[in-house]
Amino acid sequence: MRTIAVVLSLALATAGLYAQKPTGGTITGEVALNGAINNISIGLVQGARVRYFLGDNLAIRVGLGLTAPSRTNKAYENPDGTGGVGEEKESYFGLQLLPGIEYHFAGGEKLSTFAGAYLDIGFSSAKTTRTNYAGGAYTANFSQTVDGQSSFGRKGSSFGLGLYSGFDWYFAEKLYLGVEWGLNFGITNQSDVVTETSVGGTTTKTVTAGGKGSGVIVNALGALRLGYQF
Numbered sequence: 001m002r003t004i005a006v007v008l009s010l011a012l013a014t015a016g017l018y019a020q021k022p023t024g025g026t027i028t029g030e031v032a033l034n035g036a037i038n039n040i041s042i043g044l045v046q047g048a049r050v051r052y053f054l055g056d057n058l059a060i061r062v063g064l065g066l067t068a069p070s071r072t073n074k075a076y077e078n079p080d081g082t083g084g085v086g087e088e089k090e091s092y093f094g095l096q097l098l099p100g101i102e103y104h105f106a107g108g109e110k111l112s113t114f115a116g117a118y119l120d121i122g123f124s125s126a127k128t129t130r131t132n133y134a135g136g137a138y139t140a141n142f143s144q145t146v147d148g149q150s151s152f153g154r155k156g157s158s159f160g161l162g163l164y165s166g167f168d169w170y171f172a173e174k175l176y177l178g179v180e181w182g183l184n185f186g187i188t189n190q191s192d193v194v195t196e197t198s199v200g201g202t203t204t205k206t207v208t209a210g211g212k213g214s215g216v217i218v219n220a221l222g223a224l225r226l227g228y229q230f
Contacts, residue, residue, distance in 0.1 A: 021104070021112045021170055022229055024055040030178070030227035049098070057104045061118070065096035069152050075138040084140060086133030092152035094124040100162070112176075113167045120160035120186060126150040141200045148193035148210075155193070156210065160186030174229040187214045 022028060028051045049063040070091040077083030100118025107113060128146040132139055148155040164182030171177060190210040197204050 020109050020173075021056075021168075022053045022059075024053055026053045027051065027230040028053075028176075028227050029230065030225045033224040033226055051102075057106070059102050059104065059114075061098075061100050061102060061116075063096070063098035063100075063118075065094070065098070065122075067094040068092065071151070073133070073136075075133055075136065077138045077140075084132055084138060086131065086138040086142075088128065088130045088133045090126075090128045090150035090152065092124065092126045092150050094122065094153065096120070096122040098162075100164075102164075110170045111167060112170070113165075115165040116163075118162045118164070120158065120162060120184070122158040124153060124156055126153055126155045142198070144195065144197045146193065146195045148191050149208075154190055156188060156190040158186060158188045160184055168225075168227065176227045176229075178225040178227060180225065185214070188212065 030049055030051075048065075049061060051059045051061040053059045068091075070089070072090075073088040075086040075088075077085070098118050098120050100116055102114045102116025104112050104114040126149050128144075128150045130142070130144040132142055134142050134144070162182050162184045164180055166178055166180030168176045168178040189212050192210045193208040195206045195208070197206075
């Protein structure tokens with residue numbers, strides 16, 4: 001076991017001799033490493049993120065986030081599952097686009113410090129439909145459509161500007177570890193929620209007004225990143 005550890009250490013050290021920062025034309029992709037050393041999990045850095053180096057010091061990047069959960073709940077008229085069936089369907093779709101640019105400062109061959117800015121553009125939609133289903137129970141002659149909201153989230157849009165800085169350490173050929181942090185300013189817009197309810201053939205319509213919000217948040221954009229040069 002000790003021999004294997006020594007061999008792996010020597011291999012990593014030897015690989016580090018050839019590790020170099022990217023140059024113009026290089027493409028990198030990266031994932032986030034979360035958790036403690038003995039319980040590391042891999043996730044996405046602001047969605048799926050890639051960078052393209054226009055030169056040795058300048059790169060453009062784009063992150064893409066996508067979420068689309070859905071759920072169906074059912075309720076039966078009788079406790080034994082017979083009779084009519086009520087159904088509730090919930091859906092949500094969210095899209096986030098994060099284009100940005102970053103400048104890499106001069107330094108050693110293995111350590112690259114950088115600073116940059118990006119835009120955060122997001123859109124979301126949500127819907128809930130209920131047929132013979134109300135309050136979690138079977139309800140005959142009842143239907144409802146909620147356009148703009150589900151338990152997963154609400155319909156709306158967002159726009160933000162982020163300023164960030166960080167560094168990448170190229171510990172092996174084409175592989176790097178990095179840390180990034182930044183300052184974000186964002187504006188969110190929630191759309192109106194339109195609810196149409198039909199009970200016994202009588203339909204009513206209600207509208208819940210949306211709203212706007214903004215704020216400045218200082219946060220770390222992923223504690224640790226693992227990347228690869230293509």
